[in-house]
Amino acid sequence: MTEADTLLRLRQEVDRACSELRESMRQMAIACQLPTPLMSVCTLMDRIEVGVTRTGKDASFDLEEASGVVNFNADTLATVIERTDDFADEVGYRNRAERYRLVQLAVNLFILHELLHVVQHFPHFASVRTIKAGMPGYGLPMLDVAADTVAAWVTAHVEAQRLGQTDEQSILRSYANTLILAYVVGAFVFEVVGRAPKMQRALGLLTSAALVEAQADGRLSPGSLNAVWKPLSPLIVLDLQSAGAFNAVVLDTFPGMLIANFDESETSLVKLLWNSVGKRPVRRTLELVSQILLRLGVIAEAPKDVVPQSTRRRAAD
Numbered sequence: 001m002t003e004a005d006t007l008l009r010l011r012q013e014v015d016r017a018c019s020e021l022r023e024s025m026r027q028m029a030i031a032c033q034l035p036t037p038l039m040s041v042c043t044l045m046d047r048i049e050v051g052v053t054r055t056g057k058d059a060s061f062d063l064e065e066a067s068g069v070v071n072f073n074a075d076t077l078a079t080v081i082e083r084t085d086d087f088a089d090e091v092g093y094r095n096r097a098e099r100y101r102l103v104q105l106a107v108n109l110f111i112l113h114e115l116l117h118v119v120q121h122f123p124h125f126a127s128v129r130t131i132k133a134g135m136p137g138y139g140l141p142m143l144d145v146a147a148d149t150v151a152a153w154v155t156a157h158v159e160a161q162r163l164g165q166t167d168e169q170s171i172l173r174s175y176a177n178t179l180i181l182a183y184v185v186g187a188f189v190f191e192v193v194g195r196a197p198k199m200q201r202a203l204g205l206l207t208s209a210a211l212v213e214a215q216a217d218g219r220l221s222p223g224s225l226n227a228v229w230k231p232l233s234p235l236i237v238l239d240l241q242s243a244g245a246f247n248a249v250v251l252d253t254f255p256g257m258l259i260a261n262f263d264e265s266e267t268s269l270v271k272l273l274w275n276s277v278g279k280r281p282v283r284r285t286l287e288l289v290s291q292i293l294l295r296l297g298v299i300a301e302a303p304k305d306v307v308p309q310s311t312r313r314r315a316a317d
Contacts, residue, residue: 018111024161029042054074081103088103105181109155112147142201149179149232153231186202186205193277203237206286210286235248235258269288270292273288
């Protein structure tokens with residue numbers, strides 16, 4: 001495949017993603033379910049053109065404000081596709097159409113995540129360097145996990161609408177899966193191992209996925225959680241190596257700790273979890289998150305005869 005063919009294929013993927021995202025957000029707006037940040041994204045998508053280039057820079061995208069063009073980094077897009085295909089192997093997807101759809105959803109997540117950065121008022125890579133310098137460690141991961149969470153919410157609606165499964169429970173299950181996929185993109189496209197703030201952001205996504213899936217299944221214990229938490233609340237997990245106990249900060253209208261119990265009795269389990277972040281298999285990391293939440297009384301155990309939705313192979317496989 002020539003360079004021109006590669007860029008054309010990637011451009012077609014970006015165009016498809018933008019089309020799906022626009023339509024999903026349109027339907028959410030009609031149903032009065034569109035979160036406020038997405039109203040600005042809709043306006044942005046209406047006034048820009050998208051492209052794909054090899055920028056030779058570390059930036060995932062480049063906004064040309066004068067021309068109104070957003071160019072996505074071809075190398076980053078290709079890595080998103082490769083790492084998602086690796087994940088499809090890991091979870092046992094054999095059906096070609098299902099594997100391709102998983103890749104498409106990952107591209108949706110990536111595109112919307114980057115466009116949300118424009119709405120968050122740091123559309124240029126120079127801004128990223130300033131944020132890192134002005135709020136070392138945690139400034140960028142907090143902004144990233146907020147974008148991850150909203151992007152996963154919309155992508156879940158894209159898939160739920162495609163499948164005609166738009167009841168609340170189905171959307172929540174789809175959302176749990178897209179949060180896991182957002183973890184895959186965040187943890188394997190952008191190296192996180194050994195970088196505590198990035199690991200905390202990535203682990204926040206899996207924690208959200210476990211909570212959302214438990215809510216969909218009726219296994220969540222709301223009384224154990226901070227009352228401000230809801231499925232769209234971004235989470236940053238503590239540096240578990242330093243803290244020795246599991247908890248997370250809820251980044252919502254009134255930030256606070258996710259749970260009141262800083263139980264340090266499961267130190268070995270917490271250590272195992274921390275050391276698994278950014279490593280395969282992803283299922284093992286998710287299982288460790290669920291085990292800790294179960295022991296803390298945040299979620300109830302799934303019935304023995306039920307396979308968790310987020311790790312279940314599709315029937316087509």
